[in-house]
Amino acid sequence: MKTISGFSKLNKDQKIEWLSQQLGEAQGESFLKIKDFWHADEQVQKIMDDFSENTVSNFYFPFGVAPNFCVNDKIYHVPMVIEESSVVAAASKSAKFWLNRGGFKAKVVNATKAGQVHFIYRGDKEKLFSFFNVNKSRLKSAAAPLAANMEKRGGGIKDIALRDKTSSLENYYQLDVSFDTCDAMGANFINSILEKFAETFQDMAAQHTAFNEVEQEVQIIMSILTNYTPDCRVIATVECPIEELGEFSGGMGAKEFAEKFERAVQIAKVDVNRAVTHNKGILNGIDAVVLATGNDFRAVEACVHAYAARDGQYRSLSDCTVDDGIFKFELDIP
Numbered sequence: 001m002k003t004i005s006g007f008s009k010l011n012k013d014q015k016i017e018w019l020s021q022q023l024g025e026a027q028g029e030s031f032l033k034i035k036d037f038w039h040a041d042e043q044v045q046k047i048m049d050d051f052s053e054n055t056v057s058n059f060y061f062p063f064g065v066a067p068n069f070c071v072n073d074k075i076y077h078v079p080m081v082i083e084e085s086s087v088v089a090a091a092s093k094s095a096k097f098w099l100n101r102g103g104f105k106a107k108v109v110n111a112t113k114a115g116q117v118h119f120i121y122r123g124d125k126e127k128l129f130s131f132f133n134v135n136k137s138r139l140k141s142a143a144a145p146l147a148a149n150m151e152k153r154g155g156g157i158k159d160i161a162l163r164d165k166t167s168s169l170e171n172y173y174q175l176d177v178s179f180d181t182c183d184a185m186g187a188n189f190i191n192s193i194l195e196k197f198a199e200t201f202q203d204m205a206a207q208h209t210a211f212n213e214v215e216q217e218v219q220i221i222m223s224i225l226t227n228y229t230p231d232c233r234v235i236a237t238v239e240c241p242i243e244e245l246g247e248f249s250g251g252m253g254a255k256e257f258a259e260k261f262e263r264a265v266q267i268a269k270v271d272v273n274r275a276v277t278h279n280k281g282i283l284n285g286i287d288a289v290v291l292a293t294g295n296d297f298r299a300v301e302a303c304v305h306a307y308a309a310r311d312g313q314y315r316s317l318s319d320c321t322v323d324d325g326i327f328k329f330e331l332d333i334p
Contacts, residue, residue, distance in 0.1 A: 001022050002022060004018065007054060008053065008054055012049070012055065012056055015054065015056050016031070016032065016034065016035065016056050016057075019031060019056070020032050034056060034057040035057065037057045037058045037059075037060060038057060038058065039058065045058075061081045061082065061083055061291070062081065062082070062083065062085075063079065063080075063081050063292060064079070064080050064081070064082075064085075064088040065077050065078065065079055065080065065088075066078045066080055066088055066091035066092040066095055067092060067095065068092075068095045068096055068099050069095040069103075069104065070095070070098065070099050070102075070103025070104060071103060071104045071105075071106055071236075072103075072104070072105060072106055073103065078091065078095075078289060079289065079292035079293065080285070080288035080289055080292055081288055081291040081292040082284065082287070082288035082291070084284065087284045087285060087288060088288070090285075091285055091288075098238050098240075101238070101240040101244060102238070102239065102240065103238075104236050104237070104238055105236070105237045105238070106234060106235065106236040106237075107234070107235055108233075108234055109231075109233040109234065109235055110231045110232055110233055111180055111181070111182070111232055112158060112178050112179070112180060112229065112231040112232055113178070113179045113180075113181055113186060113190060113225065113229050113232055114176065114177065114178050114179065114225070114226050114228075114229060114231075115177050115179070115190045115191065115193075115194045115223070115224060115225035115226055116163075116174045116175060116176055116177065116194070116223075116224070116226060117174060117175040117177070117194055117197050117198045117201065117220065117222075117223045118172070118174050118220075118221040118222050118223070118224075119172075119173055119174065119175075119198070119201075119202075119218055119219060119220050119221055120171045120172060120173075120218070120219040120221060121171060121173050121205075121215065121218050121219075122171050122214050122215070122217075123211065123212065123214055123215030124215065125164065125166075127210060127211065127215065128162070128173065128215075129162060130210075131204075131205070131208055131210065131211070132162040135201075135204055136160055138200070138204065139160060139175075139197050139200055139201060140157060140160070142196055142197070142200040143157065143193045143196045143197060143200075146189075146192050146193055146196055147189075147193060150180075150181065150182070150184075150186075150189055153182045154180070154182055155179070155180040155181050155182040155184075155186075156179070156180060157177065157178075157179060157193060158178040158179060158180055159177070159178045160175055160176070160177050160197070161175070161176045161177075162174075162175060162176075163175075163176045175194075175197055175198075175201065177190075177193070177194060177197065178231075179193070185295070185296070185299075187225055190225040191223070191224060191225055194223035194224065194225070195223045197223065198220045198223040201218065201220075202218050202220055205217075205218040206218070227299045227302045227303050227306075228302070228303055228306045228307070229303055229334055230303075230306075230307050230310060230334055232334055233332060233333065233334050234331075234333050235330060235331065235332050235333075236330070236331045236333070237328065237329070237330045237331075238328070238329050239326055239327060239328035239329070240326070240327055241325055241326060241327070242254050242255055242258050242322065242325055242326065242327050243255075243325075245257055245258060245327060258322045258327045259322055261320055261322075261327075261329075262320045262321065262322045264278075264320075265278075265316060265318055265319065265320040265329075266320075268315070268316035268318070269315050269316045270315075272313075272314045275308065275314050275315055275316050276314065278316050278317075278318070279304065279305070279308055279316065279317050282317055282318065282331065282333075283300075283301060283304060286300060286304075286333070287300070287301065303334050304317065304333065304334060307334040317331060317332055317333060318330060318331050318332070319332070
């Protein structure tokens with residue numbers, strides 16, 4: 001394989017031709033067939049190309065629908081993009097099963113998102129905290145124009161806190177900011193606010209007369225949202241009398257199935273080997289919906305796994321109880 005300079009400046013046909021030449025005659029001829037995946041409508045294809053860099057073709061995944069999900073007494077037909085057909089089949093079967101058993105009950109526990117301004121301060125801690133407490137309102141005022149539209153929708157900046165992280169890294173502090181972005185993911189909104197906070201905080205420190213020359217030189221490392229949002233959670237639950245679970249293969253009765261199901265979830269709570277695979281199964285369905293709706297499944301995955309590993313112990317994202325003749329299964333997802 002040869003290296004190339006200026007690959008991004010080639011048009012799409014030139015990129016494909018160059019790549020096919022690198023693969024050798026047989027593979028090169030096969031590679032040229034990726035043009036078959038171009039969209040027939042040139043305008044649509046241009047939109048596809050503009051999503052990314054160095055595009056040469058499109059990568060297709062099956063787009064399916066799992067119908068008849070009853071969630072909070074409302075029917076939804078859920079789009080799912082995934083290469084594993086059994087996931088859509090299982091979701092559809094589950095939706096049908098629970099449709100006449102009360103459906104799924106879901107509630108948003110919290111919608112708080114967060115971000116940090118990471119900075120270095122080489123000085124007296126007490127002076128820094130005193131400075132922050134006095135100027136906290138000025139930070140919010142400086143970002144007010146950026147937050148105005150979100151506030152009109154009922155969201156905005158919830159709080160700003162100064163965190164001392166010097167026990168982990170010398171001279172390291174952060175402004176820890178919480179946000180309510182309503183129904184939006186809010187990444188651009190959060191990052192814009194954080195950048196404004198960083199600029200304002202640094203400028204105020206440089207002019208603060210109680211700081212010495214070293215303390216005035218606050219060094220901003222980065223201002224960025226975090227995908228770890230353990231307070232931004234949804235809980236979904238299903239339940240029904242055990243006898244309504246039906247009969248299972250091998251002659252297994254409803255009670256035995258419910259008890260084994262409960263025990264399987266308990267194992268996922270205490271054994272990391274099972275928990276990771278258990279949670280992967282949950283994410284099969286979640287990722288499929290996130291992809292189908294054009295959202296960032298990497299952010300969801302990162303947050304979910306971090307949440308599962310909170311307090312240093314990786315655990316199940318679900319719970320199951322079999323009590324008083326009732327089977328209940330619950331998901332707790334950030």
